[in-house]
Amino acid sequence: MKKIFVTxxxxxxxxxxSVAVMAQExxxxxxxxxxxxxxxxxxxxxxxVKAVVEEEVAAPAKEEGDLxxxxxxxxxxxxxxxxxxxxxxxxxxxxGLAFCIERIIYLSLxxxxxxxxxxxxxxxxxxxxxxxxxxxxxxxxGPVASIFYQGLSRYSEGIDVVEKxxxxxxxVQLGLLEKNxxxxxxxxxxxxxxxxxxxxxxxxxxxDKIQQVGDISATVVAGGIKVALLTTLLxxxxxxxxxxxxxxxxxxxxxxxxxxxxxxISLLDIVVEYDAVQKxx
Numbered sequence: 696m697k698k699i700f701v702t703x704x705x706x707x708x709x710x711x712x713s714v715a716v717m718a719q720e721x722x723x724x725x726x727x728x729x730x731x732x733x734x735x736x737x738x739x740x741x742x743x744v745k746a747v748v749e750e751e752v753a754a755p756a757k758e759e760g761d762l763x764x765x766x767x768x769x770x771x772x773x774x775x776x777x778x779x780x781x782x783x784x785x786x787x788x789x790x791g792l793a794f795c796i797e798r799i800i801y802l803s804l805x806x807x808x809x810x811x812x813x814x815x816x817x818x819x820x821x822x823x824x825x826x827x828x829x830x831x832x833x834x835x836x837g838p839v840a841s842i843f844y845q846g847l848s849r850y851s852e853g854i855d856v857v858e859k860x861x862x863x864x865x866x867v868q869l870g871l872l873e874k875n876x877x878x879x880x881x882x883x884x885x886x887x888x889x890x891x892x893x894x895x896x897x898x899x900x901x902x903d904k905i906q907q908v909g910d911i912s913a914t915v916v917a918g919g920i921k922v923a924l925l926t927t928l929l930x931x932x933x934x935x936x937x938x939x940x941x942x943x944x945x946x947x948x949x950x951x952x953x954x955x956x957x958x959x960i961s962l963l964d965i966v967v968e969y970d971a972v973q974k975x976x
Contacts, residue, residue, distance in 0.1 A: 788933040791882035795940035807837035809958040820969045838868035883937045890930020897923025
């Protein structure tokens with residue numbers, strides 16, 4: 696009986712030891728697996744960061760290369776279209792944009808806060824009379840202030856004269872706002888016209904080459920037509936660009952004119968009210 700008990704005890708101890716050893720080996724294996732996964736994750740993250748850095752470094756170089764290629768393409772097409780007509784068409788773009796920028800700057804400086812100006816004029820008339828109102832107009836920039844100044848300066852001649860002066864000088868200011876618009880419209884018309892003229896001349900040159908060769912070659916015809924159409928393409932693109940600027944300028948002028956008309960009516964109301972107060976005194 697004792698031998699059996701001792702035998703069972705020994706077998707239990709051996710089983711427990713083997714289980715402990717197996718558990719320890721499993722823990723070691725799990726730890727190694729975790730370390731391998733962590734190392735793999737770090738490697739993946741490092742590769743991802745490296746790829747992002749390489750893309751960020753390569754992006755400017757790629758963009759610069761694209762710009763250089765685009766510039767070379769434009770230069771090649773410009774030479775193929777014929778330097779003469781292409782240069783004349785580009786001159787239309789340069790001068791047209793110059794007039795557009797000049798008008799945009801002028802119109803931007805011509806904008807006035809008419810509500811604040813009318814409030815200041817009304818307060819000046821109540822406190823200091825016509826001279827104070829004239830000082831307010833003199834110190835304010837824009838066509839609206841100029842119209843108000845001209846109208847108030849004729850107050851001594853009567854309300855009717857003030858109204859006629861405002862209307863007349865409003866026409867003068869409108870002419871100043873529309874100054875140089877005729878030149879912009881001229882370049883809008885001339886640019887595609889020069890392009891079509893270059894196309895016609897290019898087609899004539901293409902037919903001359905066909906006549907010299909004595910045979911209708913696809914290479915000669917296609918080359919001549921491509922060169923001819925490049926001038927038309929440039930002319931149409933320039934006309935479209937200038938047309939957008941021209942329409943924008945017209946919209947700004949229309950807004951300023953409406954503002955001038957509305958504020959002129961408000962000024963006349965203020966002057967009539969001031970005149971009524973002066974007559975009562």
